[in-house]
Amino acid sequence: MKNKKFVGTVMVPAMLHMFVFIVIPIVIGLVISFFNYNPLSSDNKFIGLENFVRLVQDADFRKALLNTLLFVLITVTLNIGIALVVAQMISWFKSNKVRSFFRMVFFLPCIAPMVATSVVFARSIFPTTTGFLNVALNKIGIDSINWLGDPKVVMISLIIYTIWVDVGYNVILFSAGIDGIPSYVYEAADLDGASEWVKFRKITWPLLGRSFQFVIVQTLISHFQMFAQFAVLILKDGPQNSGLVLSRYIYKMAFEYKDMGYASAVSLVLFVIIMTLSLIEQKKSAVDWEY
Amino acid sequence: MKMLKDKKNRKLRIISFVILFLAAIVFLAPYFWMLSNSFKSTKEILLEPTNMLPKQFTLDGYVKVITDSPFFRWMGNSLFVTVIDTLVVLFTSSLIGFVLSKYKFKLNKFLFYVILITMMMPTAAMMIPNFLLISKLGWYDKIISLVVPTFVNAFGIFLCKQFIDDMPKELFECAMLDNAGPFTIYRKIVLPGIRPALGSLTIFTFLGLWNDYQTPLIYLNSSENMTLPLAMSYFSTQHLSDLSATMAAASLIMIPASIVFIIFQKQFIKGITMTGMK
Numbered sequence: 001m002k003n004k005k006f007v008g009t010v011m012v013p014a015m016l017h018m019f020v021f022i023v024i025p026i027v028i029g030l031v032i033s034f035f036n037y038n039p040l041s042s043d044n045k046f047i048g049l050e051n052f053v054r055l056v057q058d059a060d061f062r063k064a065l066l067n068t069l070l071f072v073l074i075t076v077t078l079n080i081g082i083a084l085v086v087a088q089m090i091s092w093f094k095s096n097k098v099r100s101f102f103r104m105v106f107f108l109p110c111i112a113p114m115v116a117t118s119v120v121f122a123r124s125i126f127p128t129t130t131g132f133l134n135v136a137l138n139k140i141g142i143d144s145i146n147w148l149g150d151p152k153v154v155m156i157s158l159i160i161y162t163i164w165v166d167v168g169y170n171v172i173l174f175s176a177g178i179d180g181i182p183s184y185v186y187e188a189a190d191l192d193g194a195s196e197w198v199k200f201r202k203i204t205w206p207l208l209g210r211s212f213q214f215v216i217v218q219t220l221i222s223h224f225q226m227f228a229q230f231a232v233l234i235l236k237d238g239p240q241n242s243g244l245v246l247s248r249y250i251y252k253m254a255f256e257y258k259d260m261g262y263a264s265a266v267s268l269v270l271f272v273i274i275m276t277l278s279l280i281e282q283k284k285s286a287v288d289w290e291y
Numbered sequence: 292m293k294m295l296k297d298k299k300n301r302k303l304r305i306i307s308f309v310i311l312f313l314a315a316i317v318f319l320a321p322y323f324w325m326l327s328n329s330f331k332s333t334k335e336i337l338l339e340p341t342n343m344l345p346k347q348f349t350l351d352g353y354v355k356v357i358t359d360s361p362f363f364r365w366m367g368n369s370l371f372v373t374v375i376d377t378l379v380v381l382f383t384s385s386l387i388g389f390v391l392s393k394y395k396f397k398l399n400k401f402l403f404y405v406i407l408i409t410m411m412m413p414t415a416a417m418m419i420p421n422f423l424l425i426s427k428l429g430w431y432d433k434i435i436s437l438v439v440p441t442f443v444n445a446f447g448i449f450l451c452k453q454f455i456d457d458m459p460k461e462l463f464e465c466a467m468l469d470n471a472g473p474f475t476i477y478r479k480i481v482l483p484g485i486r487p488a489l490g491s492l493t494i495f496t497f498l499g500l501w502n503d504y505q506t507p508l509i510y511l512n513s514s515e516n517m518t519l520p521l522a523m524s525y526f527s528t529q530h531l532s533d534l535s536a537t538m539a540a541a542s543l544i545m546i547p548a549s550i551v552f553i554i555f556q557k558q559f560i561k562g563i564t565m566t567g568m569k
Binding site: 001002003004006007010011014015017018020021022024025026027028029032039086089090092093098100102103104105106107108109111112113114115116117119120121123124125129130131132135136139164169172173175176196221224225227228231232246247250251254255260263264267268270271274275278279 | 300303304307308310311314315318319320321322324325328336337340341383386387390393394395396398402405406409410411412413414415416417418419420421422423424426439440442443445463467473474498501502504505508509519520521523524527534537538541544545548549552553556557559560563564
Protein backbone atom coordinates (compact mmCIF):
# COMPACT_ATOMS: atom_id res chain seq x y z
CA MET A 1 0.00 0.00 0.00
CA LYS A 2 1.06 3.57 -0.55
CA ASN A 3 -0.06 6.74 1.15
CA LYS A 4 2.62 9.36 1.58
CA LYS A 5 0.54 11.63 3.73
CA PHE A 6 -0.40 8.91 6.22
CA VAL A 7 3.13 7.49 6.39
CA GLY A 8 4.48 10.97 7.02
CA THR A 9 1.93 11.79 9.72
CA VAL A 10 2.88 8.65 11.62
CA MET A 11 6.58 8.30 10.98
CA VAL A 12 7.83 11.87 11.23
CA PRO A 13 6.80 12.41 14.86
CA ALA A 14 7.87 8.88 15.75
CA MET A 15 11.34 9.37 14.27
CA LEU A 16 11.64 12.79 15.85
CA HIS A 17 10.88 11.24 19.23
CA MET A 18 13.42 8.49 18.73
CA PHE A 19 16.01 10.97 17.56
CA VAL A 20 15.60 13.14 20.66
CA PHE A 21 15.37 10.38 23.26
CA ILE A 22 17.70 7.75 21.79
CA VAL A 23 20.10 9.13 19.19
CA ILE A 24 20.97 12.32 21.06
CA PRO A 25 21.68 10.51 24.37
CA ILE A 26 23.97 8.02 22.59
CA VAL A 27 25.93 10.88 21.05
CA ILE A 28 26.08 12.76 24.36
CA GLY A 29 27.30 9.60 26.11
CA LEU A 30 30.06 9.04 23.58
CA VAL A 31 31.19 12.65 23.53
CA ILE A 32 31.40 13.25 27.26
CA SER A 33 33.47 10.15 27.80
CA PHE A 34 36.29 12.21 26.24
CA PHE A 35 35.72 15.09 28.65
CA ASN A 36 36.39 15.77 32.27
CA TYR A 37 32.69 16.39 32.73
CA ASN A 38 31.05 17.61 35.93
CA PRO A 39 27.51 18.98 35.53
CA LEU A 40 28.10 21.45 38.35
CA SER A 41 31.29 22.86 36.93
CA SER A 42 31.44 25.42 34.12
CA ASP A 43 34.90 24.37 32.99
CA ASN A 44 34.66 20.94 31.41
CA LYS A 45 37.85 20.19 29.53
CA PHE A 46 38.42 17.85 26.61
CA ILE A 47 40.89 15.26 27.86
CA GLY A 48 41.05 12.81 25.00
CA LEU A 49 41.49 9.22 26.08
CA GLU A 50 42.44 10.04 29.67
CA ASN A 51 39.21 8.57 31.08
CA PHE A 52 39.98 5.28 29.38
CA VAL A 53 43.56 5.26 30.61
CA ARG A 54 42.18 5.83 34.08
CA LEU A 55 39.84 2.87 33.60
CA VAL A 56 42.72 0.50 33.08
CA GLN A 57 44.45 1.67 36.24
CA ASP A 58 41.37 1.92 38.45
CA ALA A 59 41.29 -0.89 41.02
CA ASP A 60 37.63 -0.20 41.88
CA PHE A 61 36.66 -0.53 38.23
CA ARG A 62 38.52 -3.82 37.97
CA LYS A 63 36.77 -5.05 41.09
CA ALA A 64 33.38 -3.98 39.70
CA LEU A 65 34.04 -5.65 36.36
CA LEU A 66 35.23 -8.85 38.02
CA ASN A 67 32.28 -8.91 40.42
CA THR A 68 29.88 -8.34 37.54
CA LEU A 69 31.34 -11.18 35.48
CA LEU A 70 31.38 -13.50 38.49
CA PHE A 71 27.82 -12.59 39.45
CA VAL A 72 26.48 -12.99 35.92
CA LEU A 73 28.30 -16.26 35.26
CA ILE A 74 27.20 -17.98 38.47
CA THR A 75 23.69 -16.58 38.61
CA VAL A 76 22.85 -17.26 34.99
CA THR A 77 24.22 -20.82 35.16
CA LEU A 78 22.25 -21.57 38.32
CA ASN A 79 19.18 -19.82 36.99
CA ILE A 80 19.11 -21.79 33.73
CA GLY A 81 19.90 -25.09 35.49
CA ILE A 82 17.26 -24.69 38.17
CA ALA A 83 14.66 -23.40 35.72
CA LEU A 84 15.21 -26.37 33.45
CA VAL A 85 14.92 -28.93 36.26
CA VAL A 86 11.86 -27.25 37.75
CA ALA A 87 10.15 -26.92 34.35
CA GLN A 88 10.82 -30.58 33.59
CA MET A 89 9.44 -31.65 36.98
CA ILE A 90 6.35 -29.50 36.51
CA SER A 91 5.73 -31.08 33.11
CA TRP A 92 5.51 -34.55 34.68
CA PHE A 93 2.21 -33.69 36.32
CA LYS A 94 -0.93 -34.51 34.44
CA SER A 95 -3.17 -32.13 36.35
CA ASN A 96 -3.35 -28.63 34.93
CA LYS A 97 -4.15 -27.24 38.36
CA VAL A 98 -0.94 -28.60 39.88
CA ARG A 99 1.07 -27.31 36.96
CA SER A 100 -0.29 -23.79 37.06
CA PHE A 101 -0.03 -23.69 40.83
CA PHE A 102 3.70 -24.36 40.75
CA ARG A 103 4.28 -22.04 37.81
CA MET A 104 2.46 -19.29 39.67
CA VAL A 105 4.50 -19.76 42.85
CA PHE A 106 7.84 -19.56 41.06
CA PHE A 107 6.75 -16.62 38.97
CA LEU A 108 5.27 -14.57 41.81
CA PRO A 109 8.55 -12.84 42.82
CA CYS A 110 9.05 -11.64 39.22
CA ILE A 111 5.90 -9.53 39.49
CA ALA A 112 7.03 -7.50 42.50
CA PRO A 113 9.23 -4.42 42.18
CA MET A 114 12.80 -5.53 42.89
CA VAL A 115 13.28 -2.60 45.24
CA ALA A 116 10.49 -3.86 47.47
CA THR A 117 11.73 -7.44 47.56
CA SER A 118 15.29 -6.18 48.08
CA VAL A 119 14.12 -4.21 51.10
CA VAL A 120 12.34 -7.29 52.43
CA PHE A 121 15.47 -9.41 52.03
CA ALA A 122 17.74 -6.73 53.50
CA ARG A 123 15.60 -6.06 56.55
CA SER A 124 13.75 -9.31 57.20
CA ILE A 125 15.50 -12.27 55.56
CA PHE A 126 19.26 -11.68 55.73
CA PRO A 127 19.80 -9.79 59.05
CA THR A 128 22.05 -11.76 61.38
CA THR A 129 19.91 -12.09 64.48
CA THR A 130 16.36 -11.33 63.37
CA GLY A 131 16.45 -12.52 59.77
CA PHE A 132 14.29 -15.41 58.67
CA LEU A 133 17.17 -17.30 57.09
CA ASN A 134 19.27 -17.48 60.26
CA VAL A 135 16.22 -18.18 62.42
CA ALA A 136 15.48 -21.14 60.16
CA LEU A 137 19.12 -22.28 60.07
CA ASN A 138 19.37 -22.10 63.88
CA LYS A 139 16.26 -24.24 64.18
CA ILE A 140 17.94 -27.06 62.30
CA GLY A 141 21.16 -26.61 64.28
CA ILE A 142 23.29 -24.56 61.91
CA ASP A 143 25.13 -21.48 63.16
CA SER A 144 24.11 -18.01 62.05
CA ILE A 145 25.78 -16.63 58.93
CA ASN A 146 26.66 -12.97 58.52
CA TRP A 147 24.89 -12.68 55.15
CA LEU A 148 25.43 -9.00 54.49
CA GLY A 149 28.43 -8.17 56.67
CA ASP A 150 31.00 -10.74 55.62
CA PRO A 151 32.76 -9.73 52.38
CA LYS A 152 33.09 -13.39 51.40
CA VAL A 153 29.36 -14.03 51.78
CA VAL A 154 27.81 -10.85 50.33
CA MET A 155 27.95 -12.03 46.72
CA ILE A 156 26.42 -15.38 47.69
CA SER A 157 23.53 -13.54 49.37
CA LEU A 158 23.02 -11.43 46.26
CA ILE A 159 23.02 -14.55 44.10
CA ILE A 160 20.48 -16.29 46.35
CA TYR A 161 18.21 -13.27 46.17
CA THR A 162 18.59 -12.91 42.40
CA ILE A 163 17.76 -16.57 41.78
CA TRP A 164 14.67 -16.22 43.96
CA VAL A 165 13.50 -13.08 42.24
CA ASP A 166 14.22 -14.01 38.62
CA VAL A 167 14.18 -17.77 38.05
CA GLY A 168 10.40 -17.74 37.50
CA TYR A 169 10.67 -16.16 34.05
CA ASN A 170 12.77 -18.98 32.73
CA VAL A 171 10.65 -21.62 34.46
CA ILE A 172 7.69 -20.25 32.50
CA LEU A 173 9.63 -20.09 29.23
CA PHE A 174 11.04 -23.60 29.53
CA SER A 175 7.67 -24.94 30.65
CA ALA A 176 6.09 -23.54 27.52
CA GLY A 177 8.91 -25.01 25.46
CA ILE A 178 8.46 -28.47 26.97
CA ASP A 179 4.66 -28.34 26.70
CA GLY A 180 5.06 -27.42 23.05
CA ILE A 181 6.78 -30.69 22.25
CA PRO A 182 4.11 -33.00 20.84
CA SER A 183 3.23 -35.84 23.20
CA TYR A 184 3.43 -38.53 20.49
CA VAL A 185 7.21 -38.08 20.47
CA TYR A 186 7.30 -39.13 24.11
CA GLU A 187 4.78 -41.89 23.60
CA ALA A 188 6.98 -43.38 20.88
CA ALA A 189 9.91 -43.27 23.30
CA ASP A 190 7.76 -44.96 25.95
CA LEU A 191 7.06 -47.83 23.60
CA ASP A 192 10.80 -48.28 23.24
CA GLY A 193 11.06 -48.35 27.04
CA ALA A 194 13.14 -45.18 27.30
CA SER A 195 13.87 -43.90 30.81
CA GLU A 196 12.97 -40.34 31.87
CA TRP A 197 16.63 -39.37 31.68
CA VAL A 198 17.00 -40.72 28.15
CA LYS A 199 13.81 -38.93 27.13
CA PHE A 200 15.14 -35.68 28.55
CA ARG A 201 18.51 -36.03 26.86
CA LYS A 202 17.32 -37.31 23.50
CA ILE A 203 14.03 -35.44 23.07
CA THR A 204 13.50 -32.51 25.40
CA TRP A 205 17.03 -31.14 25.28
CA PRO A 206 17.52 -31.09 21.50
CA LEU A 207 14.00 -29.85 20.80
CA LEU A 208 14.37 -27.14 23.40
CA GLY A 209 17.69 -26.09 21.91
CA ARG A 210 16.28 -23.39 19.69
CA SER A 211 14.57 -21.52 22.48
CA PHE A 212 17.41 -22.35 24.83
CA GLN A 213 19.95 -20.05 23.21
CA PHE A 214 17.48 -17.23 23.14
CA VAL A 215 16.71 -17.63 26.84
CA ILE A 216 20.40 -17.69 27.79
CA VAL A 217 21.22 -14.51 25.91
CA GLN A 218 18.15 -12.73 27.27
CA THR A 219 19.07 -13.75 30.81
CA LEU A 220 22.69 -12.64 30.33
CA ILE A 221 21.61 -9.24 29.05
CA SER A 222 19.22 -8.62 31.90
CA HIS A 223 21.68 -9.82 34.56
CA PHE A 224 24.51 -7.61 33.31
CA GLN A 225 22.23 -4.61 33.90
CA MET A 226 20.75 -5.53 37.26
CA PHE A 227 20.82 -2.61 39.63
CA ALA A 228 18.12 -2.56 42.31
CA GLN A 229 19.49 -5.28 44.57
CA PHE A 230 23.02 -3.86 44.42
CA ALA A 231 21.71 -0.43 45.37
CA VAL A 232 19.15 -1.43 47.99
CA LEU A 233 19.83 -4.90 49.36
CA ILE A 234 23.43 -4.17 50.39
CA LEU A 235 24.72 -1.05 52.08
CA LYS A 236 27.34 1.00 50.24
CA ASP A 237 28.26 -1.87 47.90
CA GLY A 238 29.00 -4.20 50.81
CA PRO A 239 32.14 -4.40 52.96
CA GLN A 240 35.32 -3.83 50.92
CA ASN A 241 33.24 -3.26 47.77
CA SER A 242 32.44 -6.98 47.80
CA GLY A 243 29.09 -6.32 46.11
CA LEU A 244 30.17 -3.57 43.72
CA VAL A 245 29.06 -4.14 40.11
CA LEU A 246 29.35 -2.05 36.95
CA SER A 247 25.82 -0.62 36.94
CA ARG A 248 26.23 0.54 40.54
CA TYR A 249 29.72 1.89 39.84
CA ILE A 250 28.40 3.99 36.96
CA TYR A 251 25.67 5.38 39.18
CA LYS A 252 28.06 6.09 42.03
CA MET A 253 30.64 7.84 39.87
CA ALA A 254 28.07 9.86 37.93
CA PHE A 255 25.53 10.83 40.55
CA GLU A 256 27.33 10.64 43.87
CA TYR A 257 30.77 11.91 42.78
CA LYS A 258 29.45 13.92 39.77
CA ASP A 259 32.35 12.56 37.73
CA MET A 260 30.22 12.06 34.63
CA GLY A 261 32.96 11.95 32.03
CA TYR A 262 34.66 9.05 33.72
CA ALA A 263 31.36 7.33 34.49
CA SER A 264 30.52 7.57 30.77
CA ALA A 265 33.72 5.72 29.96
CA VAL A 266 32.63 2.96 32.36
CA SER A 267 29.18 2.98 30.72
CA LEU A 268 30.81 2.41 27.38
CA VAL A 269 32.33 -0.83 28.65
CA LEU A 270 28.93 -2.10 29.79
CA PHE A 271 27.42 -0.84 26.55
CA VAL A 272 29.89 -2.82 24.45
CA ILE A 273 29.33 -6.02 26.47
CA ILE A 274 25.56 -5.83 26.09
CA MET A 275 25.58 -4.80 22.43
CA THR A 276 27.86 -7.75 21.64
CA LEU A 277 25.44 -10.12 23.34
CA SER A 278 22.49 -8.54 21.53
CA LEU A 279 24.16 -8.88 18.15
CA ILE A 280 24.83 -12.56 18.80
CA GLU A 281 21.14 -12.93 19.52
CA GLN A 282 20.04 -10.97 16.45
CA LYS A 283 21.82 -13.50 14.27
CA LYS A 284 19.73 -16.24 15.76
CA SER A 285 16.48 -14.31 15.84
CA ALA A 286 13.12 -15.58 14.69
CA VAL A 287 12.57 -17.95 17.55
CA ASP A 288 9.13 -19.43 17.58
CA TRP A 289 7.71 -21.58 20.27
CA GLU A 290 5.76 -24.00 18.13
CA TYR A 291 7.05 -27.38 17.06
CA MET B 292 6.61 -54.37 31.59
CA LYS B 293 4.00 -51.64 31.41
CA MET B 294 3.09 -52.02 35.07
CA LEU B 295 6.71 -51.75 36.08
CA LYS B 296 7.00 -48.58 34.06
CA ASP B 297 3.91 -47.03 35.63
CA LYS B 298 5.18 -47.83 39.08
CA LYS B 299 8.49 -46.16 38.29
CA ASN B 300 6.73 -43.11 36.89
CA ARG B 301 4.56 -42.80 39.95
CA LYS B 302 7.60 -42.88 42.17
CA LEU B 303 9.24 -40.21 40.04
CA ARG B 304 6.14 -38.07 40.21
CA ILE B 305 5.92 -38.37 43.98
CA ILE B 306 9.57 -37.46 44.42
CA SER B 307 9.30 -34.45 42.15
CA PHE B 308 6.10 -33.37 43.87
CA VAL B 309 7.88 -33.40 47.23
CA ILE B 310 10.85 -31.49 45.86
CA LEU B 311 8.66 -28.90 44.13
CA PHE B 312 6.48 -28.55 47.20
CA LEU B 313 9.51 -27.84 49.40
CA ALA B 314 10.85 -25.40 46.81
CA ALA B 315 7.46 -23.68 46.72
CA ILE B 316 7.57 -23.23 50.50
CA VAL B 317 11.04 -21.69 50.21
CA PHE B 318 9.80 -19.37 47.46
CA LEU B 319 6.79 -18.22 49.44
CA ALA B 320 8.64 -17.86 52.75
CA PRO B 321 9.81 -14.26 52.13
CA TYR B 322 6.20 -13.23 51.47
CA PHE B 323 5.03 -14.96 54.61
CA TRP B 324 7.78 -13.41 56.72
CA MET B 325 7.18 -9.94 55.29
CA LEU B 326 3.45 -10.13 56.07
CA SER B 327 4.02 -11.65 59.48
CA ASN B 328 6.54 -8.94 60.42
CA SER B 329 4.28 -6.21 59.11
CA PHE B 330 1.69 -7.19 61.76
CA LYS B 331 4.23 -7.33 64.58
CA SER B 332 5.59 -4.38 66.52
CA THR B 333 9.22 -3.51 65.79
CA LYS B 334 9.98 -4.43 69.39
CA GLU B 335 8.59 -7.91 68.91
CA ILE B 336 10.52 -8.39 65.65
CA LEU B 337 13.78 -7.46 67.37
CA LEU B 338 13.29 -9.17 70.73
CA GLU B 339 11.49 -12.34 69.72
CA PRO B 340 12.72 -13.07 66.21
CA THR B 341 11.64 -16.71 66.40
CA ASN B 342 7.88 -15.93 66.53
CA MET B 343 6.53 -17.25 63.26
CA LEU B 344 3.25 -15.40 63.72
CA PRO B 345 2.77 -12.13 65.61
CA LYS B 346 2.12 -12.69 69.30
CA GLN B 347 0.58 -9.24 69.57
CA PHE B 348 -1.21 -8.50 66.34
CA THR B 349 -0.95 -4.83 65.44
CA LEU B 350 -1.75 -2.53 62.50
CA ASP B 351 0.61 0.22 63.72
CA GLY B 352 3.00 -0.36 60.83
CA TYR B 353 0.27 0.19 58.25
CA VAL B 354 -1.13 3.20 60.09
CA LYS B 355 2.34 4.72 60.12
CA VAL B 356 2.83 4.22 56.37
CA ILE B 357 -0.46 5.88 55.56
CA THR B 358 -0.26 8.75 58.04
CA ASP B 359 3.50 9.35 58.02
CA SER B 360 4.08 9.40 54.29
CA PRO B 361 2.22 10.55 51.17
CA PHE B 362 1.56 6.92 50.27
CA PHE B 363 -1.57 7.53 48.22
CA ARG B 364 0.15 10.36 46.39
CA TRP B 365 2.96 7.95 45.46
CA MET B 366 0.45 5.41 44.30
CA GLY B 367 -1.32 8.12 42.29
CA ASN B 368 1.98 9.10 40.64
CA SER B 369 2.66 5.48 39.76
CA LEU B 370 -0.84 5.02 38.35
CA PHE B 371 -0.63 8.27 36.39
CA VAL B 372 2.68 7.39 34.73
CA THR B 373 1.85 3.76 34.10
CA VAL B 374 -1.68 4.18 32.75
CA ILE B 375 -0.87 7.07 30.41
CA ASP B 376 2.30 5.49 29.10
CA THR B 377 0.75 2.08 28.57
CA LEU B 378 -2.12 3.57 26.58
CA VAL B 379 0.20 5.73 24.48
CA VAL B 380 2.61 2.84 23.87
CA LEU B 381 -0.25 0.59 22.72
CA PHE B 382 -1.39 3.29 20.31
CA THR B 383 2.02 4.24 18.89
CA SER B 384 3.30 0.67 18.66
CA SER B 385 0.31 -0.60 16.72
CA LEU B 386 0.17 2.45 14.45
CA ILE B 387 3.89 2.49 13.62
CA GLY B 388 3.94 -1.29 13.32
CA PHE B 389 1.05 -1.01 10.85
CA VAL B 390 2.86 1.56 8.71
CA LEU B 391 6.13 -0.39 8.68
CA SER B 392 4.36 -3.61 7.88
CA LYS B 393 1.92 -2.57 5.15
CA TYR B 394 3.10 0.66 3.54
CA LYS B 395 5.79 1.02 0.91
CA PHE B 396 8.07 4.01 1.24
CA LYS B 397 11.73 4.77 0.74
CA LEU B 398 13.06 4.57 4.27
CA ASN B 399 10.93 1.64 5.39
CA LYS B 400 13.71 -0.97 5.70
CA PHE B 401 16.16 1.52 7.15
CA LEU B 402 13.73 2.68 9.84
CA PHE B 403 12.95 -0.90 10.76
CA TYR B 404 16.66 -1.55 11.35
CA VAL B 405 16.90 1.59 13.44
CA ILE B 406 14.10 0.20 15.59
CA LEU B 407 15.81 -3.17 15.90
CA ILE B 408 19.00 -1.51 17.09
CA THR B 409 17.06 0.69 19.48
CA MET B 410 15.63 -2.44 21.09
CA MET B 411 19.12 -3.43 22.13
CA MET B 412 19.98 -0.16 23.87
CA PRO B 413 21.01 -1.08 27.40
CA THR B 414 19.29 1.21 29.90
CA ALA B 415 22.01 0.75 32.51
CA ALA B 416 24.61 2.20 30.15
CA MET B 417 22.41 5.16 29.19
CA MET B 418 21.84 6.60 32.67
CA ILE B 419 24.13 9.61 32.27
CA PRO B 420 23.17 10.93 28.83
CA ASN B 421 19.48 10.40 29.64
CA PHE B 422 19.89 12.40 32.81
CA LEU B 423 21.73 15.23 30.99
CA LEU B 424 19.03 15.35 28.32
CA ILE B 425 16.24 15.50 30.89
CA SER B 426 18.02 18.30 32.77
CA LYS B 427 18.55 20.26 29.55
CA LEU B 428 14.85 19.93 28.76
CA GLY B 429 14.09 21.36 32.21
CA TRP B 430 12.26 18.18 33.23
CA TYR B 431 14.43 17.26 36.20
CA ASP B 432 12.27 16.37 39.22
CA LYS B 433 9.10 16.63 37.12
CA ILE B 434 6.86 13.67 36.56
CA ILE B 435 6.76 14.42 32.83
CA SER B 436 10.34 13.09 32.67
CA LEU B 437 8.98 9.58 33.28
CA VAL B 438 6.13 9.95 30.81
CA VAL B 439 7.24 11.50 27.52
CA PRO B 440 10.54 9.67 26.84
CA THR B 441 8.75 6.29 26.85
CA PHE B 442 6.04 7.23 24.34
CA VAL B 443 7.66 5.29 21.50
CA ASN B 444 8.64 1.76 22.38
CA ALA B 445 10.86 -0.15 19.95
CA PHE B 446 9.95 -3.56 21.33
CA GLY B 447 6.24 -2.75 21.04
CA ILE B 448 6.64 -1.65 17.42
CA PHE B 449 8.58 -4.79 16.61
CA LEU B 450 5.99 -7.04 18.25
CA CYS B 451 3.04 -5.36 16.52
CA LYS B 452 4.78 -5.35 13.14
CA GLN B 453 5.40 -9.09 13.39
CA PHE B 454 1.75 -9.74 14.14
CA ILE B 455 0.55 -7.46 11.35
CA ASP B 456 2.98 -9.15 8.92
CA ASP B 457 1.17 -12.41 9.63
CA MET B 458 -2.29 -11.04 8.88
CA PRO B 459 -3.71 -12.19 5.52
CA LYS B 460 -3.16 -9.77 2.65
CA GLU B 461 -6.75 -10.17 1.40
CA LEU B 462 -8.11 -8.40 4.47
CA PHE B 463 -6.27 -5.24 3.51
CA GLU B 464 -7.01 -5.53 -0.21
CA CYS B 465 -10.74 -5.74 0.47
CA ALA B 466 -10.56 -2.63 2.62
CA MET B 467 -8.66 -0.79 -0.09
CA LEU B 468 -11.32 -1.69 -2.63
CA ASP B 469 -13.91 -0.24 -0.31
CA ASN B 470 -11.86 2.94 -0.33
CA ALA B 471 -11.39 2.83 3.40
CA GLY B 472 -8.98 5.42 4.81
CA PRO B 473 -5.84 4.34 6.66
CA PHE B 474 -7.24 5.17 10.09
CA THR B 475 -10.37 3.16 9.34
CA ILE B 476 -8.26 0.17 8.32
CA TYR B 477 -6.19 0.63 11.46
CA ARG B 478 -9.25 0.71 13.69
CA LYS B 479 -11.40 -1.90 11.98
CA ILE B 480 -8.81 -4.44 10.81
CA VAL B 481 -5.42 -3.97 12.47
CA LEU B 482 -6.48 -3.45 16.08
CA PRO B 483 -8.87 -6.42 16.29
CA GLY B 484 -6.34 -8.56 14.38
CA ILE B 485 -3.48 -8.09 16.81
CA ARG B 486 -5.33 -8.29 20.08
CA PRO B 487 -3.11 -11.00 21.60
CA ALA B 488 0.00 -8.91 20.88
CA LEU B 489 -1.63 -5.88 22.47
CA GLY B 490 -2.54 -7.92 25.54
CA SER B 491 1.00 -9.08 26.00
CA LEU B 492 2.36 -5.60 25.34
CA THR B 493 0.03 -4.17 27.98
CA ILE B 494 1.39 -6.57 30.59
CA PHE B 495 5.02 -5.85 29.72
CA THR B 496 4.70 -2.10 29.53
CA PHE B 497 2.61 -1.90 32.67
CA LEU B 498 4.89 -4.11 34.75
CA GLY B 499 8.06 -2.51 33.41
CA LEU B 500 6.91 0.99 34.28
CA TRP B 501 5.19 0.08 37.55
CA ASN B 502 8.33 -1.62 38.86
CA ASP B 503 10.95 0.72 37.42
CA TYR B 504 13.36 2.04 39.99
CA GLN B 505 16.41 3.26 38.11
CA THR B 506 14.77 5.91 35.92
CA PRO B 507 12.85 7.66 38.72
CA LEU B 508 15.96 7.43 40.89
CA ILE B 509 17.88 9.46 38.35
CA TYR B 510 15.14 11.89 37.25
CA LEU B 511 13.29 12.65 40.46
CA ASN B 512 14.29 14.26 43.70
CA SER B 513 11.40 15.53 45.86
CA SER B 514 9.47 12.93 47.77
CA GLU B 515 6.03 14.10 46.61
CA ASN B 516 6.93 13.35 42.98
CA MET B 517 8.12 9.81 43.57
CA THR B 518 6.60 6.67 42.13
CA LEU B 519 6.17 3.61 44.34
CA PRO B 520 9.49 1.76 43.82
CA LEU B 521 11.58 4.85 44.46
CA ALA B 522 9.31 5.77 47.35
CA MET B 523 9.87 2.32 48.80
CA SER B 524 13.64 2.77 49.06
CA TYR B 525 13.13 6.34 50.29
CA PHE B 526 10.68 5.22 52.96
CA SER B 527 12.92 2.41 54.16
CA THR B 528 15.89 4.75 54.62
CA GLN B 529 13.66 7.32 56.36
CA HIS B 530 12.37 4.67 58.76
CA LEU B 531 15.53 2.64 59.26
CA SER B 532 14.66 1.76 62.83
CA ASP B 533 11.00 1.02 62.14
CA LEU B 534 11.02 -2.50 60.73
CA SER B 535 7.31 -2.99 61.19
CA ALA B 536 6.41 0.06 59.09
CA THR B 537 8.97 -0.85 56.44
CA MET B 538 7.46 -4.33 56.05
CA ALA B 539 3.98 -2.80 55.98
CA ALA B 540 5.05 -0.49 53.15
CA ALA B 541 6.58 -3.39 51.23
CA SER B 542 3.37 -5.41 51.71
CA LEU B 543 1.22 -2.51 50.52
CA ILE B 544 3.33 -2.28 47.37
CA MET B 545 3.66 -6.00 46.66
CA ILE B 546 0.37 -7.59 47.67
CA PRO B 547 -2.12 -5.76 45.38
CA ALA B 548 0.02 -6.44 42.30
CA SER B 549 0.40 -10.08 43.34
CA ILE B 550 -3.36 -10.46 43.65
CA VAL B 551 -3.88 -8.96 40.19
CA PHE B 552 -1.32 -11.42 38.88
CA ILE B 553 -2.97 -14.41 40.53
CA ILE B 554 -6.33 -13.42 39.03
CA PHE B 555 -4.94 -12.88 35.52
CA GLN B 556 -2.36 -15.63 35.79
CA LYS B 557 -3.26 -17.33 32.53
CA GLN B 558 -3.04 -14.15 30.48
CA PHE B 559 0.26 -13.19 32.10
CA ILE B 560 1.90 -16.50 31.36
CA LYS B 561 0.54 -16.57 27.83
CA GLY B 562 1.85 -13.06 27.26
CA ILE B 563 5.30 -13.98 28.43
CA THR B 564 5.63 -17.18 26.46
CA MET B 565 4.26 -15.52 23.35
CA THR B 566 7.07 -13.03 23.14
CA GLY B 567 9.71 -14.73 25.24
CA MET B 568 10.90 -11.31 26.23
CA LYS B 569 11.63 -9.70 29.54
